[in-house]
Amino acid sequence: MSFPCSVCKKNVAKDWVKCKVCITNVAHPSCAGKSKAPWTCSGCRAESDSTKAGGSNPPSNPASEAGDLLGEQLANLAATMHARFDAIEEGMKTTRVDLEAAINFLSAKYDDLLKTLAEQNTTIIELRKGMDRVNAKINEKDSVINQLTARVNTLEQSALSLVVEIHGIPRVSEQENLCESLRALADKIGAPQLSSENVVDVYRMPGRTPRAGGERPRTDPPIVIKFKAASVRSAWLAGRRRLQQLRQDVNAVPGPSTAAAAAATPATRSEPRGAPPVRIYEALTPYLKRLLYLTRGAATAKGYKFVWVRDGKIFARKSEENGALIRIRSEDDIRTKMGHDVPPAPL
Incomplete structure (x- = not known):
C-alpha cells in the first residue's frame, strides 16, 4: 500500500515518516528533512501556530516566510532528485536485463558456431581421407593404363616388324607403279x-589435307612396304648408310646452281627449294612416333x-x-634419364 507524500505529493510505498500530531499524513524522509524522527505536517504545524496566537493571524515575519519557501523548494528538489534516482535505477535494471539477454544470445550463437566448426573440421578430415x-585409385589405374x-x-609394333616407310619419293602420277619407282632406289x-x-x-599413304588457299603440301606422302621376310627388310634398312654416304658425296661437290644458292643470302635467294632427300625409316606406331619426336626435342x-x-x-x-646408351621406353624416361620436361599428351 502507498500513500501520497504531504510535501511532494508523490506516492510513498515504504520508509515514510508519520506526522506526530494527526498520524495520518506521511512524507518521504528526505522531504521531511529527517529520518523517522517526530515530524509535524504543514497542516498541523499551521493549526498549532494559530492556537498559540489566540486565534488571530500572526504577524508577518519575512524571515520565516523565506525559510518556509526555501524549505519547500529544498523539499521539492529532494523529491525530484529522489524520482530521478528511482528512474535511473529502474533504467539500469532494464539495461542490465537487456545486456544479460544479449550476452546469453551471443554465447548461444558462439556455442553453435563452435559446434558447426567442429563438424566441418570432421567433414574436411573425412574428405581428405x-x-x-581416390588419388591412390587413380594412380593405380594410371599404372595399369600405362602397362596396357x-x-x-x-603388339602393334610387332605387327610392323616387317614394314618400312620411304620418304622423299615424288609422286609420278595417280596410277604410278611403285615397284618401278623404287627400282632405281x-x-x-x-x-x-x-x-x-x-x-x-x-x-x-594418304596425302595431307590441302592448306588454305589450295596449296599442296611441299612433300608427297611416304611409301609403305610390307616385306615377307625379315632379311629383305633388313637389307633395305641397311641401305640407309649408303643413302647417307651418297648425300654426303653430293654435298661435297655441289653443282653450279647449288653453289649459287648456298652463296646467296636469304634475302636475295629466289631459287625454289630442292626436293627433300630420300629417307628410309622403320615403321613405328603412333605412340612411338610421338615418343621419338619428344626424344629428339629433349x-x-x-x-x-x-x-x-x-x-x-x-x-x-x-x-x-x-x-x-639410354633406352627410352616412355615419357617418364625422358624426364628421369634425360632431365627434360615434356608437354602433356593431347587428349
Missing part, C-alpha cells in the same frame, strides 16, 4: 628388287648428339666419347 583414397598402353604398343642402296616373292604389299635441348631407332626401340647417346 576420401581424396587420398605399353602392351598394346608392343634399290639399285643405289644395293637392296633386293621388289617383287611378289618378297613383298606382301606396297602402297603410298636431345636438342640437352645436347645429345645421337638419337636413333632400332627394331622398334628408341635409343639416345650424349656423344661418341660418352658410350652410355
